[in-house]
Amino acid sequence: NGFSTYIDSEELRKGEQISPALMTAIRESRIAIIIFSKDYASSPWCLEEVVKIIECKEQRDLMVFPVFYKVKPCEVRTPRESYREAMAKHEDKFGKNSEKVKRWKKALFDAGSLLGWHFTD
Numbered sequence: 001n002g003f004s005t006y007i008d009s010e011e012l013r014k015g016e017q018i019s020p021a022l023m024t025a026i027r028e029s030r031i032a033i034i035i036f037s038k039d040y041a042s043s044p045w046c047l048e049e050v051v052k053i054i055e056c057k058e059q060r061d062l063m064v065f066p067v068f069y070k071v072k073p074c075e076v077r078t079p080r081e082s083y084r085e086a087m088a089k090h091e092d093k094f095g096k097n098s099e100k101v102k103r104w105k106k107a108l109f110d111a112g113s114l115l116g117w118h119f120t121d
Contacts, residue, residue: 026052031063034111036076041086047104054107066116076112083108 026032032053040046056062068076075081090101 022049023052027056029056029062031065032056033065033067035067035069036071036112037069038071038082039086040071041076041079041083041104041108042089044090047090047107050111051103051107054110057110064111064114066111066114068116068118070120073112073116073118077109078112079105079108 026049034050034053053062053064057064066073066076071082072080075083079087087101087105090104091098094100
């Protein structure tokens with residue numbers, strides 16, 4: 001009955017876990033819109049959210065609509081440009097072969113491969 005929207009809050013601080021309420025909201029959603037921006041991949045929270053969104057898409061047909069804002073889908077998929085830089089930093093922090101980074105890369109690849117909207121302005 002209606003729409004509920006969730007937007008990441010500035011109240012989240014480095015080192016804090018993503019709220020279980022946010023993960024529940026993703027799990028209970030029927031539609032997810034992911035806004036990929038230049039700095040998206042630098043945020044572990046955003047990456048955990050996209051992992052959860054893709055997981056829900058695969059497990060229960062969550063409809064996912066990616067929006068590529070000032071980034072190309074191929075930058076998200078393969079990672080290039082700012083996405084490559086962000087993933088390199090995560091690899092330095094968590095280890096090149098860490099399961100966490102592998103999950104993030106797979107989720108970015110899967111989400112970046114979906115048909116979506118690309119905005120340059």
